[in-house]
Amino acid sequence: xxLENRQRIIIDDAxxxxxxxxxxxxxxxxxxxxxxxxxxxxxxGRRPAHAWLHGSPGTGKTAAAMSFLAxxxxxxTALFVVVNCYERDTLYEVLDYIITELKIFxxxxxxxxxxxxxxxxxxxxxxxxxxxxxxxxxxxCERARVLYTLDAxxxxxxxxxxxxLGALFEMEERTRSRINPRTISFEPYGAEEILQILTRRAGQxxxxxxxxxxxxxxxxxxxxxxxxxALQALRNAAESAERSGHTSITAADLSGSWNNNGxxxxxxxxxGLTEDHRMLYQGVRDARETxxxxxxxxxxxxxxxANRNPIAGRTFSAYVNQLVRLGLxxCERARVxxxxxxLRLSE
Numbered sequence: 001x002x003l004e005n006r007q008r009i010i011i012d013d014a015x016x017x018x019x020x021x022x023x024x025x026x027x028x029x030x031x032x033x034x035x036x037x038x039x040x041x042x043x044x045g046r047r048p049a050h051a052w053l054h055g056s057p058g059t060g061k062t063a064a065a066m067s068f069l070a071x072x073x074x075x076x077t078a079l080f081v082v083v084n085c086y087e088r089d090t091l092y093e094v095l096d097y098i099i100t101e102l103k104i105f106x107x108x109x110x111x112x113x114x115x116x117x118x119x120x121x122x123x124x125x126x127x128x129x130x131x132x133x134x135x136x137x138x139x140x141c142e143r144a145r146v147l148y149t150l151d152a153x154x155x156x157x158x159x160x161x162x163x164x165l166g167a168l169f170e171m172e173e174r175t176r177s178r179i180n181p182r183t184i185s186f187e188p189y190g191a192e193e194i195l196q197i198l199t200r201r202a203g204q205x206x207x208x209x210x211x212x213x214x215x216x217x218x219x220x221x222x223x224x225x226x227x228x229x230a231l232q233a234l235r236n237a238a239e240s241a242e243r244s245g246h247t248s249i250t251a252a253d254l255s256g257s258w259n260n261n262g263x264x265x266x267x268x269x270x271x272g273l274t275e276d277h278r279m280l281y282q283g284v285r286d287a288r289e290t291x292x293x294x295x296x297x298x299x300x301x302x303x304x305x306a307n308r309n310p311i312a313g314r315t316f317s318a319y320v321n322q323l324v325r326l327g328l329x330x331c332e333r334a335r336v337x338x339x340x341x342x343l344r345l346s347e
Contacts, residue, residue: 010239012205022063031064036068042157043075051181056225062161081101083097083132089139123155127156127157134161134162136167215237238253269328291334
């Protein structure tokens with residue numbers, strides 16, 4: 001191994017990324033068995049049962065679902081689409097994305113009824129599995145429309161991922177009984193399970209001997225069962241070590257990059273949103289607090305400077321509301337005339 005390679009900490013960053021799908025799921029045997037039972041009919045061309053995966057962030061919901069999708073893509077002729085409901089939180093946007101991913105031509109019509117007709121014609125009875133990640137970020141009324149409409153496609157299975165069962169039960173009974181998903185709970189990982197995950201990922205991502213075992217144990221002990229926070233902390237520490245020219249990750253690298261759980265979660269939430277969401281959040285952060293009208297003007301200026309097409313005013317309001325719902329911003333009525341809102345960063 002050359003001197004240059006010996007000084008590198010990260011040799012493969014893929015196992016440290018949130019979208020990485022591990023070949024084996026640590027501590028999720030029960031959930032994998034239940035999800036597999038829902039999806040097994042796909043192998044014989046039959047409609048799978050809908051599934052609702054729920055649990056706090058970092059408990060392996062998306063990883064489990066993506067693992068099955070990767071497996072069935074290799075072993076069956078079914079079609080698969082993954083929809084990020086952070087970014088697409090209306091029926092129109094979800095349908096439009098599915099049509100784009102499946103490369104269905106002549107489906108540019110804006111009416112959802114026409115898009116549904118084109119999609120059903122394209123499927124022609126083939127099985128379609130749709131993963132709706134972060135479905136709880138869609139408003140309850142629109143969530144019901146999305147699920148009810150997609151269920152009507154016929155030979156289609158829905159895998160919904162949310163932080164809790166509340167997103168299912170706050171919808172009207174008609175939609176719940178129509179969808180009737182199998183609910184699968186994902187509890188927080190135990191410290192030993194987090195340690196196993198970190199040890200495996202470190203072995204894949206780092207050069208040999210650069211990550212002491214005691215650091216992995218320290219991360220596992222304080223991440224509250226959230227694998228995403230644990231992996232982000234490990235990645236931050238490794239990047240800190242590389243920037244400092246260290247040949248291994250030190251305790252100082254870990255403590256200097258840990259921040260706090262709240263900040264790490266905010267970073268992960270923002271990473272799952274659109275660039276426009278992040279620009280709006282940055283505008284509030286730079287101003288400390290700002291009126292909604294002032295944020296709109298700031299946003300337009302930054303789009304102009306970046307030679308970027310801005311979102312419409314109606315979409316701007318929807319994005320601000322979404323940032324508030326996600327706990328990234330707080331909103332209150334401003335002490336000025338008219339219906340003007342004051343925005344601040346959440347604590």
